[in-house]
Amino acid sequence: MRLLLTTDTHVPKRARSLPDELLAAVEAADVVFHAGDWVDEATLDLLEARARRLVAVHGNNDGPALRARLPEVAGVEVAGVRFAVVHETGPAQGREERCERRFPDADVLVFGHSHIPWDTTSGRLRLLNPGSPTDRRRQPYRTYMTATADAGVLSDVALHRLPPRSPA
Template identity: 30%
Template sequence: MKIAILADLHGNADALRALPEDADDVWVLGDLVNYGPEPGAVVAGLRARASVIVRGNHDAAVATPGDAAWKPRWRETAEATRRFTASVLPPEDLAYLGGLPLQARVTRGGATFHLVHATPSDPLYGHHAPGAPGWEAELRGTGADVLLVGHSHVPFIQPVGRAVVANPGSLGQPRNGDPRASYLLWEDGRLTLRTYAYPVETTVRKLQALAFPRAVETDLVALLRTGRP
């Protein structure tokens, strides 16, 4: 069985449409929306294709504005796009995002997976750098064979004893210096990181048509084109 594991799509429907269709299932580690120009298309696409989806901090912020806790560097951009996203999504999509579970546990092929957007100890905002020792305690607390996380937009696979912590990176807004869409593939008991190109300039034109403040547009376009924050 092949499982595509996605995170941090951020309303980038062009990246989602280009996802290879060779997987038998799709799991999503949160942040379906915000920043990108097509949140509704992403929500609809994932609801049709994914069997497991957990809530990210941007999903929570769009569904319930009081839940936003933006970092100062991203506050203007995140809040401007949050207002846009909340204004274009229908009430049923907002309720869906707000009702997504914070964490999920799944067993496939004899392996137990724990899915969360950030960390098990802080599902929406927790953070450890790739390779940091903090991941060992997070994984141990779940008792899972595989801990799947997103949030940082930086892909990694970190063995911890006989278990593993893995982050697929971002499908819709990479921040590791590679603008290609990034995801994980689980196949025959093995995790691999995958990347693929998608029509970035198409997404850029859609963003530019929304007439965000200049600083916001500049931030978003630079991220899409360079994969660097």
């Protein structure tokens, strides 16, 4: 199964729309994960329409309408890999141990909030933050991730750098 991981899209506050490269990756994926901070319902509607399967949560910048449509935490099994999805995990220091306790039944945790890509493994849990495809914050690039899940194994995890935005 081809997976796409994204978060912190912040449309229309940080960008007018999602990057074309990200939308093409959404359409190529079997499962799309979004770890919150959508900001507007139109982006959720867009991904629901384009993704074969969407696993999504709300974030701290998502208002009542998005919170009514999305959970704070999601859990799903894809091709034998158990995923948890949440927006906020707290400070970087101690994150792995804290998340391993919080998500004892997950193999992989997809999270967001910081806009900083993250890929670590602690014990049995792999933590993945794909960064943001619209707001690079203190990072050199806007980013998203892809991966493959097959027979209980997550592989081919890749961080994709998006090109700089064209001047308006």
